[in-house]
Amino acid sequence: MGNKKKVLLMGKSGAGKTSMRSIIFANYVARDTRRLGPTMNVEHSYIRFLGTMVLNLWDCGGQPNYFDNYITPQREQIFKGAEVLIFVISVETKELQDDLRLYQSCLEALAHLSPEAKIVCLISKMDLIADEKREQEFSVRESEIKRRSLPLKVTCYPTSIWDESLYKAWSSIIYSLVPNIAKFESSLNMFADIMRADEVLLFEKATYLIIAHSVRRKHPDGHRFEKISNIIKQFKLNASRYVANLHTMRMEIINGDLKILLDMLTPNTAIMVVITDPLVYPAAISLNIQTARKHFEMLEKLDRAPAMQFGDPKV
Amino acid sequence: MAEINPPELFIGSDAIQPFSQEPVSMAEQEAKPQIILMGLRRCGKSSIAQVVFNKITPNGTVLLESTTKIEFTDIETNTFLHYELVEIPGQMDIFESTVPMNHEGLFSNCDAVIYIIDCSDSYESALPYLYQIVTCAHKINPKIRFEVFIHKTDVLRQDGDKLAIRRSIYYKVTRDLQDSCLEAVKLHFYLTSIYDYSIFEALSSVVQKLIPELPTLENMLNLLNQKCRIEKSYLFDLHSKIYIATDSTPLDIAMYALVSDMIDTVLDLANIYDSGSDAKDANLSSTFELNNKSFLFLKKVNQYLALVVFMTGEDLQETSGLIEYNFYLFKKALENVFEIRTRKSKEKLL
Ligand SMILES: Nc1nc2c(ncn2[C@@H]2O[C@H](COP(=O)(O)OP(=O)(O)OP(=O)(O)O)[C@@H](O)[C@H]2O)c(=O)[nH]1
Ligand SMILES: Nc1nc2c(ncn2[C@@H]2O[C@H](COP(=O)(O)OP(=O)(O)OP(=O)(O)O)[C@@H](O)[C@H]2O)c(=O)[nH]1
């Protein structure tokens, strides 16, 4: 029970809520979302994450009559026990003030019923704005949203289903929800050191969101993580058409001294190791991943350990 | 390391010779041979060139403006292909007396004409121009290949529609060519769209027919398949993702898609981490393993080309040594094939 995380996904109808959750969690490609109809009431989905954690995603249809229900008759049911509120506002919305009024009424309910909840605001459909204007259009909205959220704190991200920005936003959301993330990170650091790796990335296996990373060598591209998530997820989706039931993938790429290895780590995670040290051989990387596997499986289970101790005594 | 079993070898180093004995005809002309793209206005000529050779996204072609003058694109994408792609704009009817056009000059140095028919439009209106082109070009240069792309098939809802359109165009064209006593001219028809893999598959077929070494390359790939129990193998031009040869098993667009996606993934990931280093070095190699039982192997064999193969049901530990060794032999053999080409062309010059 303690590992069930209630995540609220709200915003006006057509803002793109169902689209993004379908891409991140349900193997849609962006093109497929054009066929989505408006969501009726609330659609619940349960997403198992890292074995023990379950995301309970509440995709709340955004048409006005539904919204009125959330705010008044269903208030308690909707807003109680939430860990995160993700509020989506389309960048091309004609009446930003309208969106913001809805947003504020959600905040008010949340502040009462789930005062600890994190608040994230996504400005969606950024692809509809010309490249050079994106940053400015985003920051105008960001500062307005921040001002209207006070005294509560909010984090804003620009997103588009057509590029990797979606992965950046959702990685950060997931990151904040994974319990012993610090333990994963320190283990990853240790592993990277032993391997003499440039960097090591840890993915959640179903979504290919990056949940932890260890960077030992500076890299000029600050957006590479979400790009990588996007690249690998795309391949997985495409390959699933050919290989039925695709559950494990292993990729090895070698170009001179550069070695990139992606492999399954635990049943719920995948790992990617990047090494340019000419003294490290590809075979050594595989071997080390093999060795690390046990350790990371333990880490995942640790999280469940207390539950087993204090769980139902009859079990 | 798995032991390499001698009888399993692809070819011994001394056996490379047979490949080189085959006479390989060089392109006659010294000028760069041409592939001409023709068709009515807005049928998609520029889009095809841009998507395949300049990596514009299919959505991005919506912004392309109508072409107003003849456009030349160099495709020096690999060592086997040394072509110039020529787009004749749709608004320029080369048989119009007001258009200054030397037909002789246009078609005599041309290996193939790709005629594009927009199937989202009334395709019948595109046929008269096609007959005119075939009649004129065939007279000037009987060696020209005519390739007809029935294009924008993504707008058709059902596969049945595509086949029906193809059948209808095929009958009309063959009947009309017969009427003009041109039944000897062979036209090839392809269903294409820039929104999927079909345009790459079609261009691959077009380009392969123009490569004099194709039979040799096919033999090499067949032999490689047989020796390593490979299901499908391709020799790819990495940049354009056109394959210049494949083995003689039937075409399989789904397999092409898988292999092409692997190439994208490998290049994209390598590019992120390959900052500074020479992206063109010929050492790139990659192995993908899917569900522990299907494998994709990629190895660059020269500056432009990569060998990419697919196999299933083998034990990777056992096969990877064999594959690696035979890839190496393949690379050597390919160098041989290629050397003959350069030698021949030098002899010609002397
Ligand atoms: N250009 C662009 N279109 C998007 C993006 N995200 C979603 N869309 C499109 O917006 C439309 C509506 O998306 P939905 O996800 O159904 O919207 P919703 O927020 O779930 O709507 P309700 O369920 O009614 O609340 C779809 O046609 C999507 O293809 C985006 O990032 N860029
Ligand atoms: N649906 C669809 N549209 C396509 C396809 N290929 C091209 N188009 C569209 O067709 C339109 C015209 O494409 P162009 O490439 O400019 O046509 P063109 O043959 O070069 O035209 P001219 O230069 O006038 O001779 C563009 O809006 C493209 O986006 C395709 O495969 N499917």
Ligand SMILES: [Mg+2]
């Ligand atoms: Mg919805």
Ligand SMILES: [Mg+2]
């Ligand atoms: Mg054009």
